[in-house]
Amino acid sequence: xxxxxxxxxxxxxxxxxxxxxxxxxxxxxxxxxxxxxxxxxxxxxxxxxxxxxxxxxxxxxxxxxxxxxxxxxxxxxxxxxxxxxxxxxxxxxxxxxxxxxxxxxxxxxxxxxxxxxxxxxxxxxxxxxxxxxxxxxxxxxxxxxxxxxxxxxxxxxxxxxxxxxxxxxxxxxxxxxxxxxxxxxxxxxxxxxxxxxxxxxxxxxxxxxxxxxxxxxxxxxxxxxxxxxxxxxxxxxxxxxxxxxxxxxxxxxxxxxxxxxxxxxxxxxxxxxxxxxxxxxxxxxxxxxxxxxxxxxxxxxxxxxxxxxxxxxxxxxxxxxxxxxxxxxxxxxxxxxxxxxxxxxxxxxxxxxxxxxxxxxxxxxxxx
Ligand code: F6P
Numbered sequence: 322x323x324x325x326x327x328x329x330x331x332x333x334x335x336x337x338x339x340x341x342x343x344x345x346x347x348x349x350x351x352x353x354x355x356x357x358x359x360x361x362x363x364x365x366x367x368x369x370x371x372x373x374x375x376x377x378x379x380x381x382x383x384x385x386x387x388x389x390x391x392x393x394x395x396x397x398x399x400x401x402x403x404x405x406x407x408x409x410x411x412x413x414x415x416x417x418x419x420x421x422x423x424x425x426x427x428x429x430x431x432x433x434x435x436x437x438x439x440x441x442x443x444x445x446x447x448x449x450x451x452x453x454x455x456x457x458x459x460x461x462x463x464x465x466x467x468x469x470x471x472x473x474x475x476x477x478x479x480x481x482x483x484x485x486x487x488x489x490x491x492x493x494x495x496x497x498x499x500x501x502x503x504x505x506x507x508x509x510x511x512x513x514x515x516x517x518x519x520x521x522x523x524x525x526x527x528x529x530x531x532x533x534x535x536x537x538x539x540x541x542x543x544x545x546x547x548x549x550x551x552x553x554x555x556x557x558x559x560x561x562x563x564x565x566x567x568x569x570x571x572x573x574x575x576x577x578x579x580x581x582x583x584x585x586x587x588x589x590x591x592x593x594x595x596x597x598x599x600x601x602x603x604x605x606x607x608x609x610x611x612x613x614x615x616x617x618x619x620x621x622x623x624x625x626x627x628x629x630x631x632x633x634x635x636x637x638x639x640x641x642x643x644x645x646x647x648x649x650x651x652x653x654x655x656x657x658x659x660x661x662x663x664x665x666x667x668x669x670x671x672x673x674x675x676x677x678x679x680x681x682x683x684x685x686x687x688x689x
Contacts, residue, residue: 330362337399454645502553531565567596
């Protein structure tokens with residue numbers, strides 16, 4: 322029996338799930354196994370597993386992580402309702418009071434014997450990492466989001482899978498649009514960034530692509546639609562990002578669930594459909610909101626690779642004690658940035674970028 326004292330690492334996934342999370346977890350655990358003196362554990366449901374009494378923490382043994390890189394979701398579960406900086410505590414009257422539990426969390430992680438933490442999550446999660454690092458926690462961030470909206474990394478895993486799913490759905494809508502002479506509006510995720518919509522529109526061959534970064538003029542879209550119809554025949558496929566807004570309007574959203582920090586986007590496809598009809602569009606219109614389909618299922622090979630590289634690199638940062646950093650993919654290299662840099666600025670589509678210019682070159686209208 323090996324009685325040597327082991328170093329203990331805690332891993333968790335926070336925020337919305339994303340294809341590739343399990344590949345990161347496996348990458349960390351497999352790389353750690355090569356160092357004989359490390360043990361890796363996972364906190365269930367972000368930091369909630371640490372807060373719970375008794376704690377919900379599982380050992381990430383060879384058996385637990387074996388083969389998980391092909392699976393969607395996260396074996397550690399996740400939540401966007403457990404931010405320790407602004408922890409929602411339910412009050413007797415049904416409202417929430419938000420309290421800072423960061424010091425309590427850091428103390429508990431230390432008391433449990435963990436020397437380091439790897440937090441896999443989006444911008445919100447990395448802001449939490451930064452706050453915990455300031456409280457003295459040895460923490461490394463790994464970026465994840467299907468939205469691809471972090472400027473510190475050229476790509477986040479999950480994004481390419483979301484684009485592939487959206488493109489597969491788009492292809493199906495094209496054949497039915499063509500058969501019925503219809504306008505099909507397909508709404509994709511992305512929050513305030515139009516990356517998923519833009520890539521899907523180029524990959525699928527959309528006529529119109531509407532993104533949050535370029536507010537649309539509905540009459541321009543109607544003109545583009547009518548130009549594609551002759552004697553009532555024709556078809557148009559539109560991709561719209563959930564955060565899109567008209568030039569003189571606002572984003573379609575609803576309040577988040579109780580305890581959640583986010584407003585919920587969604588439904589902009591129906592808004593656009595009504596606006597097109599009100600502006601005189603004569604073609605028949607149908608709407609499809611893809612929703613969480615884009616986040617589910619197995620990651621494509623690219624994302625499995627990126628996520629695995631992130632996992633290995635994150636553990637190597639732990640070994641080198643380079644805490645307070647987030648893993649990043651920059652200029653075709655796996656590197657890292659400080660958590661401060663990581664959370665500084667979101668990444669939005671630039672309307673003068675080569676991607677938008679190429680899309681326009683392909684005849685895609687942005688309604689601008
Ligand atoms: O940030 C990822 C994302 O999928 C966004 O694209 C979307 O607006 C949001 O999460 C949905 O969040 P939820 O799963 O909480 O509904």
